[in-house]
Amino acid sequence: MSRRIALSAAAGVVVLGGAGAFALAHAGEQSPTLAHSTARYAAPDGDRAGSLTFVTDVTASSGVKSVKVLAWPENSSFAGKGLTAEDMADVEAAVCRPSGTHTVRCTYTVPVTRAYANASPRGAWHVSVLATAQDGTTTLDTEAAGFTVR
Structure with missing residues (x-):
């Protein structure tokens, strides 16, 4: 009986050890995560240029390779077809x-010139983010933040 318990315990340790190794390997391949994303738009005023500033925190266990940002108006083609x-x-x-x-x-x-502001669609805009980790995994958040152009 004690031999059977010892074999069961040994098998359990092997199974749990294998599951732990799988979990650690899987954890290393998780996609980057974004947090605390904000966008601030300031329209040009007088002779002063405006600006769009977007800030986000990105976490990736293998490290962050790149973070790409795109601001787009809600009534653009991206709204209908979806951003990729x-x-x-x-x-x-x-x-x-x-x-x-x-x-x-x-x-x-990015600075916003008066000419660009005048040509930009009014209304809601979205900021999309593509975060790429060092291990090649990616996260695309098509509406990480938003702002309004008046």
């Missing part, structure tokens, strides 16, 4: 700085 990672391939990258273990704070700022 391929759409984000050639957009501008945010500047990221370490802010914790496996976490970076990323900031994207």
Whole structure:
């Protein structure tokens, strides 16, 4: 009887050890996560240019390789067809700085000229983010933040 218990216990340790190794391997391949995403739009005023600033925290266990940002009006073609990672391939990258273990704070700022503001659609806009980890996993948040152009 004690031999059977010892064999069962040994088998259990092997199974649990294997499950733990699988969980650790799987945890290393999880997609990046975004948190605390905010967008701030300031329209040009007088002779002063405006700006769009987007900030987000990105966490990836393998490290963050890149964070790309795209602002788009709610009434654009992206609203109907849906934004994809391929759409984000050639957009501008945010500047990221370490802010914790496996976490970076990323900031994207672009000036808004009066001519650009006058030509931009009024109303709701969305900010999309494509975060890529060092291990190649990605996260696409098509509406990470929003702002209004008046």
